[in-house]
Structure formats: C-alpha cells, structure tokens
Amino acid sequence: MGEVPEPDAAAAAVEQAAAHRRALALNLPRGSLGKLSEVAAWLAAVQGVSPPRPIARPRAIVLAADHGIADAGLYPWPPGATARRLAAVIAGASPLAVLARRAGVGLRLVDIAVGTTVDGAPVGDDAGTGPSDxxxxxxxxxxxxxxxxxxxxxxxxxxxxxxxxxxxxxxIDAGADLLIPGALGVGADTAAAVVVAALRDHEPIDVVDRGDGADDARWMLRTAAIRDALRRTRPFAPDARSVLRVAGGADLAAIAGVLVQAAIRRTPVIIDGPAACAAALAAERLAPGSRAWWLVGSDCPDPAARHAVEALGLSPLVDLKIRVDDATGAFAAAVLVTAAVETAADLDAAAAEAGGAEADVDAADIT
Known part of the structure; x- marks a missing residue:
C-alpha cells in the first residue's frame, strides 16, 4: 500500500516563526490570528514549504450510496431519496452544490452504490470536468x-x-492540491455510527444521533438497528478493513481509500461529517500516521463523528452545526484554509513595508 510520510515539521516551525515576526512588525499580540495561523503552519508542513503555497485546485470527491439499513424504517424519506439528492446536486440545487460553487471547490460525484437511479440524470458525472468512465x-x-x-x-x-x-x-495527477471526500446517501450516518462504535468499543447509545429531529419511535428503531449491526460487527473490531466491509459499505470504504492515498501522495485533506470521520478512523488504523495530513472542517453535531474526531486527536476548524450531506461543512472550512494562506502572504508584505522585526525569532521559542 505504500508508506505514509510525515509532514515537514521544520517547515511548520519556520512558518510559526514567520507568523511571530509578522506580529512583532505589525504590533500585533502573539497568536492574534488564532486558527488561521495554525492552518497556515499545517499547510506549510504538508506542502513542505514556508510560506505555504496558495490552494489552486481544491477538489471534492462525493461518494453516493444507499444503505440497506434504511429499510428498517429509520428515516422519514421514501425510497429513491438518495438518487433524488444526487440529482439535485448534479443540477446545482442543493446546499452541497451551492457551497462547493461558492468555495471554488470542484465537485466530483461518483455513484458507488446507489440503489435507485434517476431517469436521465448523469449519475457519477461531474458536469463534464471529470473522467467519462x-x-x-x-x-x-x-x-x-x-x-x-x-x-x-x-x-x-x-x-x-x-x-x-x-x-x-x-x-492529484490532474493537479488537485486539496481533497475533500464525502458521502451522500440515506443511511450513511447509521453505518458510520456502527463503524465508530465497533472501532472504539462504544455502546449504541453513545453513537446514536438524536439531534436530527427523530421522534422517540424512530430514535428507538435507530438504536436497535445500531445494536443489532454492532453485535454482528464487534467480532471484527481488531481489523478496520473488515469493519468497513461488514458495517461501513462501499462509500465509507472508498473514502478510506481516498484518505490513505492522499496521505501517501502528500496531499492535504479536509474531512467533515459522520461518514468521512468514521472512514478516517478506519483509515488511520489501516495506515497509521495518515491523520497528520487531514484537517477536520466543521464540528459535526453527530455523536459518532465527534467520537471519531476525538479518537483521531484532531479539532474542527469551524462549528456550523451542519447536518446535511458529508463535505458540506468542509467547503466553508476550505474558504478559511485559502484565507489562511492569503492572510499570511499579505501580512508578510505589510510586515516588510513596516521594516520587519529587529531580530530573528528562534522557532524553538514559539509556543
């Protein structure tokens, strides 16, 4: 599968020192830019250069799939809801499509396991910008x-x-310098809950999502479905690949593949939502060290996503309380990632005009 490299810690230290020099030159307090400075240092590490290069071609890969667990009556939507959501994204009439467009993120949609297709919809096509196969x-x-x-x-x-x-x-071969993987489909959040519970040895009550407006009856159905699925999955818990097979599905397994390969290819990733976070937890088990190449976009209210992020030792960039399709919150984070690079560059120019700092700052002194 290939070894996962480590980001360039020296480049991160140089960027941290540069941020401190900018602050001194512009009479700003240390750490005044908060997470923007942290993101700039992270980008410097994953790119291996300080200052970090601007993000030129961010790309989202959204895997669409239905999940049979939805047949247990866990959701209020009728059959075909996933295909209709996919058609809406293709038509540009969904939050995911709108936010991707506003963020300047290219959107690639892949039908990896949709149960019902929509007549006439070019399922899997990304408006002519991706492969035709x-x-x-x-x-x-x-x-x-x-x-x-x-x-x-x-x-x-x-x-x-x-x-x-x-x-x-x-x-990546086509020039993508930031990837955003996500899932689109009814039942993906339940599959994610089971994957996280199995890998983290949690109980169903720890991962079931109550905040989506489900009534008591549907919440009990969902808890019971997770319990039954977890009973089948627990014996495979030591093997993340088997957990993805038994409980995750094609979309989560593919996202795990995206995450691992991006790390191997030294490409930064923003993850967001229950399916992507669950897949990330599995991917880190499959290729330890991959998490250093990932940034969590938003603080998803789903408990399974939060457990996965905590286990990965990562922290969300923003908190938008978004509950729609995976990757939606990541587009807002992508805007901030771009802003972090541009802010560092602009402040470098401003600091140079101000004459710079009187003395160099040793990276070892940065806290």
Missing part, C-alpha cells in the same frame, strides 16, 4: 442491510477501497 466505479446496487447482513462481500470491499485510492490518484 464513472460506471466502473459502481460497486453494487445499494449496501447490504447491516443489522442482518454484511454491507459488502470481501471482493466488493477491496474494490471499493481500491476505487477510492484510484479516485485520489486521478484528482
């Missing part, structure tokens, strides 16, 4: 119902993971 990305027609059956077969799980790695390679 998306059909071979499709792993199956809907993920299995995980409270009764495995989400994927062994062969399907491997194909999904490899597909994710291949998607990352294609985008």
């Amino acid at each position: 998306e059909e071979d990305r499709r792993i199956r027609t809907g993920n299995g119902r995980i409270d009764q059956d495995d989400a994927l077969t062994v062969a399907e799980a491997e194909r999904a993971f490899v597909t994710g790695r291949r998607l990352a390679d294609e985008e």
Whole structure:
C-alpha cells in the first residue's frame, strides 16, 4: 500500500516563526490570528514549504450510496431519496452544490452504490470536468442491510477501497492540491455510527444521533438497528478493513481509500461529517500516521463523528452545526484554509513595508 510520510515539521516551525515576526512588525499580540495561523503552519508542513503555497485546485470527491439499513424504517424519506439528492446536486440545487460553487471547490460525484437511479440524470458525472468512465466505479446496487447482513462481500470491499485510492490518484495527477471526500446517501450516518462504535468499543447509545429531529419511535428503531449491526460487527473490531466491509459499505470504504492515498501522495485533506470521520478512523488504523495530513472542517453535531474526531486527536476548524450531506461543512472550512494562506502572504508584505522585526525569532521559542 505504500508508506505514509510525515509532514515537514521544520517547515511548520519556520512558518510559526514567520507568523511571530509578522506580529512583532505589525504590533500585533502573539497568536492574534488564532486558527488561521495554525492552518497556515499545517499547510506549510504538508506542502513542505514556508510560506505555504496558495490552494489552486481544491477538489471534492462525493461518494453516493444507499444503505440497506434504511429499510428498517429509520428515516422519514421514501425510497429513491438518495438518487433524488444526487440529482439535485448534479443540477446545482442543493446546499452541497451551492457551497462547493461558492468555495471554488470542484465537485466530483461518483455513484458507488446507489440503489435507485434517476431517469436521465448523469449519475457519477461531474458536469463534464471529470473522467467519462464513472460506471466502473459502481460497486453494487445499494449496501447490504447491516443489522442482518454484511454491507459488502470481501471482493466488493477491496474494490471499493481500491476505487477510492484510484479516485485520489486521478484528482492529484490532474493537479488537485486539496481533497475533500464525502458521502451522500440515506443511511450513511447509521453505518458510520456502527463503524465508530465497533472501532472504539462504544455502546449504541453513545453513537446514536438524536439531534436530527427523530421522534422517540424512530430514535428507538435507530438504536436497535445500531445494536443489532454492532453485535454482528464487534467480532471484527481488531481489523478496520473488515469493519468497513461488514458495517461501513462501499462509500465509507472508498473514502478510506481516498484518505490513505492522499496521505501517501502528500496531499492535504479536509474531512467533515459522520461518514468521512468514521472512514478516517478506519483509515488511520489501516495506515497509521495518515491523520497528520487531514484537517477536520466543521464540528459535526453527530455523536459518532465527534467520537471519531476525538479518537483521531484532531479539532474542527469551524462549528456550523451542519447536518446535511458529508463535505458540506468542509467547503466553508476550505474558504478559511485559502484565507489562511492569503492572510499570511499579505501580512508578510505589510510586515516588510513596516521594516520587519529587529531580530530573528528562534522557532524553538514559539509556543
């Protein structure tokens, strides 16, 4: 699979020192830019250069899939809801599409396991900006119902993971310098809850999401479904790949592949939402050290996502309380990542005009 490299700590230290010099030159207090400075230092580390280069081609890879667990009555939406959501994104009529456009993030949609397609919708196409052979990305027609059956077969799980790695390679080879993976589909959050619970040895009550407006009856159904799925998944907990196969599905397995390959290819990633965070938890188990290449976009209210982020030792950049499709909150974070680079560059110029600091600042003194 390849070794995961470490980000350049020396470049991060140089950027931290430069931030302090800017502050001295402009009479600003230490740490006055907060997370913007932290993001600039992170980008310097993953790019291996200070000051960090501007983000030129951010790309989102959104994996669309249905989950059989939705058949247990956990959601108020009728059959075909995933396909309709996908069609809305393709048409530009969804929060995900609007925010991606506003953030300047290229959007690639891949039907990896949608159960019902929409007549006439170019499922998997990303408005003509991506490959035309998306059909071979499709792993199956809907993920299995995980409270009764495995989400994927062994062969399907491997194909999904490899597909994710291949998607990352294609985008990076085409010039992507920031990736945002996400899932779109009814039931992905329940699959994510089971994956996180299995990998972290949590109980269903710890990961079930009550904040989405579910009534008591639907909340109990969801808790029971997670309990039954977790009972089937726990024996596989030591093996993250098997957890993705049994409980995650094609979308989560593919996101894990994207995350691992991006780390191997030294490409920064913003993760956001329950499915991406659960996949990240599994990906870190599969390729330790990958998390150093990831930034968490927003503080998702979903408890499974929060448990995963905590276990990864990461902290969200913003808190927007977004509950729609994965990656939506990450687009807002992408704007801040771009702003962090531009702010550092502009302040460098301002500091130079102000004459700079009187003395160099030793990176070891930065706290």
